[in-house]
Amino acid sequence: MGCQTGPMPLDEYSFARAAIEAARDVQAPRHSPGFWHQAEEAYRKARLLYKDKRWDEARTEFIKARVAAEKAENAARLVRQRTGDVL
Secondary structure: OOOOOOOOOHHHHHHHHHHHHHHHHHHHHHOHHHHHHHHHHHHHHHHHHOOOHHHHHHHHHHHHHHHHHHHHHHHHHHHHHHOOOOO
């Protein structure tokens, strides 16, 4: 059974999900697989922790997922810009 030491990380969940979607939209899995994998893994782990009501741990993982997804998005945009791929 999990522990609910803090409030539900609803904002962190939403921000991570939005960052993942934005990264996917610019083909981050293809152009920035390292950061994409980090984002996906942290997001998957965060969702499991959230489901178990382990809010503090979930919050930390959602933040990791958001940061990695933002890096993946930015890296993918740079790669696409350098190669002349249309954004």
